[in-house]
Amino acid sequence: MTVMNMVEALNSALKNEMQSDKTVLVLGEDVGVDGGVFRVTNNLLKQFGPERVFDTPLAESGIVGTSIGLSVNGFKPVAEIQFDGFVHPAFDQLISHASRIRNRSRGRFSCPLVVRSPYGGGIKALEHHSEAMETVYVHTPGLKVVIPSSPYNAKGLLISAIRDPDPVIFLEPKKVYRAIKEEVPEKSYTIPLGKANIVQEGSDLTIISFGSMIKTCKEALEQINYSIELIDLQTLYPLDTETIINSVQKTGRCVIVHEAPKTAGIGAEIIARINEKALLSLEAPVERVTGFDTIIPLGKREDDYLPNIKRIKKAVEKVMNF
Amino acid sequence: MQKTIAKFEVSYLQILDETGKIDSNLMPKLSNDDIKKLYELMVITRIADDKALKLQRQGRIGTYAESKGQEASQVGSAYALKKEDFVFPSFRELGMFVTRNFPLEQYYQYFGWDERGNKIPENQNIFPIAIPVGTQTIHAVGFALGIKLKKEKKTVITYFGDGATSEGDFHEAMNFAGVFQLPLVFLCQNNQYAISVPRSLQSHSETLAQKAIAYGFDGIQVDGNDIFAVYKATSEALEKARQGKGPTLIECLTYRMGNHTTADDASRYRTEKEVKEWQKKDPIDRLKKYMQAKKLWSESYEKEITKKAEELVNKAVEKAESLGIPPVEDMFKYMFKEMPPELKEQLEELKNE
Ligand SMILES: Cc1ncc(C[n+]2csc(CCOP(=O)(O)OP(=O)(O)O)c2C)c(N)n1
Numbered sequence: 245m246t247v248m249n250m251v252e253a254l255n256s257a258l259k260n261e262m263q264s265d266k267t268v269l270v271l272g273e274d275v276g277v278d279g280g281v282f283r284v285t286n287n288l289l290k291q292f293g294p295e296r297v298f299d300t301p302l303a304e305s306g307i308v309g310t311s312i313g314l315s316v317n318g319f320k321p322v323a324e325i326q327f328d329g330f331v332h333p334a335f336d337q338l339i340s341h342a343s344r345i346r347n348r349s350r351g352r353f354s355c356p357l358v359v360r361s362p363y364g365g366g367i368k369a370l371e372h373h374s375e376a377m378e379t380v381y382v383h384t385p386g387l388k389v390v391i392p393s394s395p396y397n398a399k400g401l402l403i404s405a406i407r408d409p410d411p412v413i414f415l416e417p418k419k420v421y422r423a424i425k426e427e428v429p430e431k432s433y434t435i436p437l438g439k440a441n442i443v444q445e446g447s448d449l450t451i452i453s454f455g456s457m458i459k460t461c462k463e464a465l466e467q468i469n470y471s472i473e474l475i476d477l478q479t480l481y482p483l484d485t486e487t488i489i490n491s492v493q494k495t496g497r498c499v500i501v502h503e504a505p506k507t508a509g510i511g512a513e514i515i516a517r518i519n520e521k522a523l524l525s526l527e528a529p530v531e532r533v534t535g536f537d538t539i540i541p542l543g544k545r546e547d548d549y550l551p552n553i554k555r556i557k558k559a560v561e562k563v564m565n566f
Numbered sequence: 567m568q569k570t571i572a573k574f575e576v577s578y579l580q581i582l583d584e585t586g587k588i589d590s591n592l593m594p595k596l597s598n599d600d601i602k603k604l605y606e607l608m609v610i611t612r613i614a615d616d617k618a619l620k621l622q623r624q625g626r627i628g629t630y631a632e633s634k635g636q637e638a639s640q641v642g643s644a645y646a647l648k649k650e651d652f653v654f655p656s657f658r659e660l661g662m663f664v665t666r667n668f669p670l671e672q673y674y675q676y677f678g679w680d681e682r683g684n685k686i687p688e689n690q691n692i693f694p695i696a697i698p699v700g701t702q703t704i705h706a707v708g709f710a711l712g713i714k715l716k717k718e719k720k721t722v723i724t725y726f727g728d729g730a731t732s733e734g735d736f737h738e739a740m741n742f743a744g745v746f747q748l749p750l751v752f753l754c755q756n757n758q759y760a761i762s763v764p765r766s767l768q769s770h771s772e773t774l775a776q777k778a779i780a781y782g783f784d785g786i787q788v789d790g791n792d793i794f795a796v797y798k799a800t801s802e803a804l805e806k807a808r809q810g811k812g813p814t815l816i817e818c819l820t821y822r823m824g825n826h827t828t829a830d831d832a833s834r835y836r837t838e839k840e841v842k843e844w845q846k847k848d849p850i851d852r853l854k855k856y857m858q859a860k861k862l863w864s865e866s867y868e869k870e871i872t873k874k875a876e877e878l879v880n881k882a883v884e885k886a887e888s889l890g891i892p893p894v895e896d897m898f899k900y901m902f903k904e905m906p907p908e909l910k911e912q913l914e915e916l917k918n919e
Contacts, residue, residue, distance in 0.1 A: 273760070273761065273763065274761045274762045274763060276762075277762055277834065277835045278761065278762035278834055278835055279834070281761065281829070281830070299762070299763050299767060301729075301732035301763075301767070301768050301769065302699055302700075302729035302730065302732040302733060302760045302763070302768065303732045303733050303734060304733075305734050306732070306734075329697070329698060330698060330699075332698070333698070333733065333734065333735070368628055368679055369628070369629060370628065370629055370657075370697055371697050372697045372698055373697075506908075506912065507908060536897065536898070536909070536912045536913075536916065537901070537908055537909055537912060538897045538898055538901055538909070538912075539897075539901070541681065541892075541896075541897050542628075542679040542680060542681055543628055543678075543679025543680075544678075544679040544680050544891045544892060545891065545892060545894065545896070545897055546679075548894055548897065548916065549897065554919065555919065558919075
């Protein structure tokens with residue numbers, strides 16, 4: 245075991261997979277010599293050479309489109325998109341093709357590719373560097389969507405994503421890239437996609453969250469005197485309905501926390517599933533603590549946008565005192 | 567049968583060489599006052615850029631994209647514009663902003679995490695800074711098409727880097743501009759790098775200028791550290807545009823002397839030796855040498871304009887830092903003309919926290 249931050253854990257996952265599977269390739273802007281702008285691909289070029297780790301021209305549609313072609317031809321590309329807001333030029337390739345090729349070809353072809361990208365706010369970055377767009381991918385049939393919350397689950401989830409037979413969007417909460425350090429095995433291990441993690445068990449209320457918000461929720465829990473069950477979704481599609489429903493049936497109360505805009509955020513889908521499968525267990529309406537239906541502001545106002553301890557506590561009180 | 571049906575050439579323009587000598591046959595019409603003005607604008611740009619770097623290091627502004635080394639490309643091209651011409655910039659255009667007399671405090675305000683800095687004053691024809699690489703080029707196309715449809719005499723210029731020429735949007739913009747024969751200048755600042763990726767890996771083309779050929783219009787490569795060449799090429803391209811003769815691509819060969827941004831460490835991917843080589847081609851030094859020979863430059867002149875520039879910059883920083891935090895309503899206010907009920911409710915929630 246070594247103590248790693250999320251950047252190092254992701255780097256370690258890539259190394260493990262590239263070592264054990266010669267078809268795994270890493271491509272994107274600045275992933276080679278520079279090691280990625282956040283250094284997730286640091287030293288991979290040195291270790292695996294330019295045929296397996298390469299910088300592409302500055303073109304996201306090109307990166308994802310090329311990854312599709314590579315994956316159809318037997319490779320496992322792990323494409324890096326430099327920031328959240330820059331996946332957008334590649335939308336057509338993701339939504340019209342990567343997500344559909346298995347279906348379109350009736351199973352003759354498939355796209356086992358991973359698109360990695362830093363995700364979410366909290367580092368006071370420039371415009372387009374802080375978005376939380378996960379719902380757009382969740383809403384695209386044919387894409388799996390993974391968002392880790394810690395170094396440990398980041399590594400296990402990334403290895404599973406690379407081994408997955410279908411396209412996976414892997415969003416890395418940049419706010420906690422270096423903010424959390426924990427023991428992470430050097431050797432390979434997996435955490436299954438589609439499974440949530442119960443971070444902490446409890447009986448009064450369920451908090452459901454993911455990504456960097458898990459850290460914020462944990463901090464809020466230190467100031468909350470109820471018995472809270474904290475669920476880290478880890479994968480947003482497919483969603484682990486079973487874990488959610490079991491927990492809500494036990495606690496009867498639920499708060500959902502995500503930084504993406506409120507309207508049609510993943511919280512809405514979770515509430516719908518609770519509604520379908522556990523409505524009668526509820527003691528109170530489910531609350532959402534989310535970003536607003538606005539553009540995430542630049543640094544001076546960013547903290548007003550992102551869910552914080554105060555808002556989480558307030559929502560918990562509201563649900564407990566319904 | 568097989569025969570050559572088309573042949574193309576790409577020209578390169580340099581007027582002011584590294585030693586400060588000019589090719590007088592090519593020299594554009596510029597008065598001594600113009601030349602001094604160009605020099606002063608470059609000096610202001612460099613001082614303002616250096617200030618931004620310092621502010622970032624002190625945590626007073628956020629991630630900042632340096633312009634050092636690219637002053638001639640930015641100032642020379644912007645100086646050729648008329649007031650009514652419209653600019654579609656990216657994020658490394660300080661010299662253009664300085665030349666257009668944009669309130670410098672807003673530049674610091676914008677890079678200091680405050681959206682209000684990107685609100686261009688009503689009387690200035692500049693579109694807000696576009697961060698997604700290359701995307702602004704196609705907006706410039708639409709704006710230029712509007713000018714053509716309205717039969718106006720204005721022109722449009724769009725700024726972007728060498729990396730941007732790889733994006734699909736850039737190619738769509740070039741093609742549209744050619745097809746519609748638009749009054750538009752594509753100004754590429756080829757500063758040799760897109761973050762860590764060198765120009766040679768960005769495109770297998772020998773020049774970026776030649777990309778215009780494929781779209782049916784002129785492309786020219788200029789020494790981007792030679793302010794006379796940049797000014798001349800841009801003036802001619804703008805004049806051509808004004809006469810309805812279509813777009814031009816100008817590739818300014820220059821060099822990003824600093825890091826990509828304050829978040830970058832250029833020593834990871836380029837050598838000190840390379841940087842030193844480019845230092846010899848510095849755009850400001852070069853013009854200074856020329857002015858010295860023409861007796862347009864003296865120590866006291868340098869001192870005076872430097873002092874003026876520093877005062878201007880310091881005042882701008884002071885102003886920027888006095889502007890405080892934007893009101894929380896601003897987050898909601900500019901989403902739509904009329905605030906929808908959802909947003910009103912969310913704003914109330916936030917205010918009541
Ligand atoms: C669509 C998009 N992809 C990636 C980025 C991240 N990024 C910011 S600047 C940059 C390099 C740009 O290079 P170039 O166009 O040569 O301009 P320069 O920064 O050198 O002025 C990259 C990759 C971005 N801003 N937009």
